[in-house]
Each structure stands twice: as structure tokens, then as C-alpha cells.
Amino acid sequence: FPEEGVDGQFGIVDGFDAKFFVEPDEDTKAKYRKLKEENEQKKRLLQELKGKENITKDGTKINLYANIGGVSDVANVLANDAGGIGLFRSEFLYLESEDYPTEEAQFAAYKTVAENMAGKKVIIRTLDIGADKQVGYFGLEKEENPAMGYRAIRICLDRTEIFKTQLRAIYRASYYGTIAIMFPMIISVNEVKKIKEIIAEVKAGLDADGIPYKDVELGIMIETPAAATISDLLAKEVDFFSIGTNDLTQYTLAIDRQNTKLEAFYDAHHPAVLKMIEMTIANAHKAGIWAGICGELGADTQLTKEFLAMGVDELSVSPAKILPVRKVILETDVEAYRRRKQE
Ligand code: PEP
Numbered sequence: 176f177p178e179e180g181v182d183g184q185f186g187i188v189d190g191f192d193a194k195f196f197v198e199p200d201e202d203t204k205a206k207y208r209k210l211k212e213e214n215e216q217k218k219r220l221l222q223e224l225k226g227k228e229n230i231t232k233d234g235t236k237i238n239l240y241a242n243i244g245g246v247s248d249v250a251n252v253l254a255n256d257a258g259g260i261g262l263f264r265s266e267f268l269y270l271e272s273e274d275y276p277t278e279e280a281q282f283a284a285y286k287t288v289a290e291n292m293a294g295k296k297v298i299i300r301t302l303d304i305g306a307d308k309q310v311g312y313f314g315l316e317k318e319e320n321p322a323m324g325y326r327a328i329r330i331c332l333d334r335t336e337i338f339k340t341q342l343r344a345i346y347r348a349s350y351y352g353t354i355a356i357m358f359p360m361i362i363s364v365n366e367v368k369k370i371k372e373i374i375a376e377v378k379a380g381l382d383a384d385g386i387p388y389k390d391v392e393l394g395i396m397i398e399t400p401a402a403a404t405i406s407d408l409l410a411k412e413v414d415f416f417s418i419g420t421n422d423l424t425q426y427t428l429a430i431d432r433q434n435t436k437l438e439a440f441y442d443a444h445h446p447a448v449l450k451m452i453e454m455t456i457a458n459a460h461k462a463g464i465w466a467g468i469c470g471e472l473g474a475d476t477q478l479t480k481e482f483l484a485m486g487v488d489e490l491s492v493s494p495a496k497i498l499p500v501r502k503v504i505l506e507t508d509v510e511a512y513r514r515r516k517q518e
């Protein structure tokens with residue numbers, strides 16, 4: 176911004192290209208007037224896709240869900256006609272709080288979301304604190320390499336009281352809707368087995384207290400190269416996979432996702448990442464479970480056809496991306512795309 180400030184002056188903000196114009200010339204104004212009209216026209220056309228199924232031209236149906244980071248996001252999920260919530264980042268409860276959120280506070284938040292989604296699936300991702308998401312009261316030590324450090328499921332399996340409180344709140348809320356749970360940053364079968372032991376304890380506690388809950392689907396995020404590589408073994412342990420491409424790309428390419436200096440090297444379409452995704456989906460299907468994508472790449476419409484050809488069962492994207500992704504799904508003929516690729 177100019178130092179003297181821009182109060183009272185005419186400005187144009189280009190959110191697509193991260194540009195800001197103060198008192199632009201007539202050509203710039205005309206260019207943006209046209210862009211604005213085109214954009215509004217696109218939005219109007221997308222509105223017509225509301226209520227439609229996510230089905231390809233040759234009849235493949237997939238689930239198109241939304242990612243949320245708080246209770247108030249649900250209105251936007253419903254307004255954009257998402258079929259469910261594929262990633263409910265639960266960190267907000269911890270980030271917004273001065274101290275560990277109580278079971279009651281968590282239960283209230285999860286229950287509200289489950290009820291507001293009125294039976295549509297809500298996949299809650301358990302605590303993924305550490306690395307880029309720091310919370311003072313956790314008293315985490317400063318680390319040289321936090322993205323590869325004490326974070327997410329590692330904290331939960333170490334400080335099990337925090338984990339159990341969250342699981343108990345989620346199971347209690349499961350009674351009020353269709354909740355599924357998934358676990359972040361998994362690297363081994365052993366972690367999944369430990370998680371299941373802890374869940375058994377939590378359920379036993381609820382039974383003892385006479386508190387009702389439903390059976391919930393249990394899934395893991397595939398966001399480490401380790402998990403993708405052993406996805407055949409992991410698939411035998413869980414009900415579904417959700418591929419977290421943000422971290423999967425970071426760890427596969429050895430590129431810090433937060434380091435803006437490395438943007439030129441950060442190739443989201445890198446064949447190594449795409450191969451990991453393909454392998455994960457294939458291993459899920461071999462074991463009879465479903466696989467979705469909930470990282471940013473899931474909303475990349477340049478790749479929607481590719482993901483459909485890989486057989487992805489679910490894409491979970493930000494609410495604003497639901498209709499643009501649905502548009503590509505409706506325009507795709509998966510078999511024809513596969514044939515063209517083989518030629
Ligand atoms: C991911 O890593 O792709 C993901 C969805 O999780 P987050 O962005 O919260 O790390």
C-alpha cells in the first residue's frame with residue numbers, strides 16, 4: 176500500500192492474482208469490469224449445478240464433500256451443496272482456547288455440526304497440533320524441524336489423556352448424526368493398532384457410564400510417503416483412506432510447504448505425488464475400502480479427470496470449490512479418458 180494511505184480513493188482488488196490498484200486508468204477499469212462480469216456469469220452457471228448428482232458421463236458416481244475448520248463453516252457447506260464434510264479440522268477448538276478444551280466443549284461443537292449436517296457424513300480429523308499449528312498451553316519444546324517433529328498423532332499417542340478426551344467427545348456426538356473419525360500423520364500399522372486399543376478403552380468407559388454412541392467408520396490420512404508405501408497393509412486395518420496431499424507433497428518432495436522461497440520447486444503435479452495417490456487408491460480398493468482426497472490437490476480441476484481415472488471415491492474440497500469440481504465431474508467420460516491416456 177502507498178505510505179500516505181488510500182482513504183477515499185478508488186481501488187480494485189484482484190484476489191485471483193493478488194494485485195491491488197489505486198485510482199487505476201480507464202483500460203484497467205474496463206479490463207476488470209469485464210472480468211467481474213465474466214466471473215459473475217460463471218458463478219450463475221455454477222448455481223445451476225446445485226442439487227445435481229456427482230456423476231460422470233459414463234455413470235461413475237463419487238462423493239463430493241467439503242473441508243471445514245470450525246462450526247460456523249457448516250452454513251457455507253450446505254449453501255454450496257456438499258454431500259458431507261470430508262475433513263473437519265478439529266484444531267480450532269484447541270487454537271481458540273486458553274487451556275485444553277473440555278470434553279463438554281468439544282462434544283457441544285461436534286454435536287452441533289453433526290446435527291446441522293442432518294445425517295450427512297461428517298469426518299472429524301483428530302487433533303493435528305504441532306508444526307505449523309502451535310498452541311502455547313501444550314508447552315511444546317522448540318524443535319529444529321517441527322514439520323518432522325512432535326506433532327499430530329504422535330502427541331496423541333504420547334499424551335493419551337488429551338486424545339481420550341477428544342475421542343470420548345466425538346463418540347458421544349456420534350449419536351446425533353453420521354460421524355466418522357480419521358487420524359493424521361500416520362506412518363505405521365502399529366500406530367493404528369494403538370489407536371484402536373485406546374478407542375476400545377474410550378468405548379468401554381462410555382458403556383460403563385451408560386452413554387449412547389454409534390459405530391463410527393475409522394479412517395486414516397495418507398499424508399506421509401511411509402503411509403502411501405504401506406497402504407496395502409494399512410488398508411487391512413481401517414474403513415477408509417483420506418489422502419492429505421498438502422503434507423504428502425511436502426514430505427515426498429522434501430519441500431517445506433510453508434517456505435515461500437521454494438514455491439518455484441513445489442510442483443503439485445509432480446509424478447511422484449500422483450503415483451503415491453494412485454497406489455493408495457488401488458491398495459484401498461484391493462482391500463475393499465474407499466479412498467478419498469482431502470488435500471488442496473483434490474480441488475485442482477486440472478486433475479479431476481486424472482483422479483476419476485484412478486478410481487477415487489471421494490473428493491473433499493473447500494466449500495467454494497464444490498460446484499467447480501462438480502462441473503468437471505459432469506463433463507468427464509472416465510472410460511474415454513482412460514483410453515486416450517493409453518494411446
Ligand atoms: C493435508 O496435509 O493435505 C491436509 C489435508 O491436512 P492439513 O492441511 O490440515 O495439514
Ligand code: MG
Pocket residue numbers: 359398419421422
Ligand atoms: Mg496434513
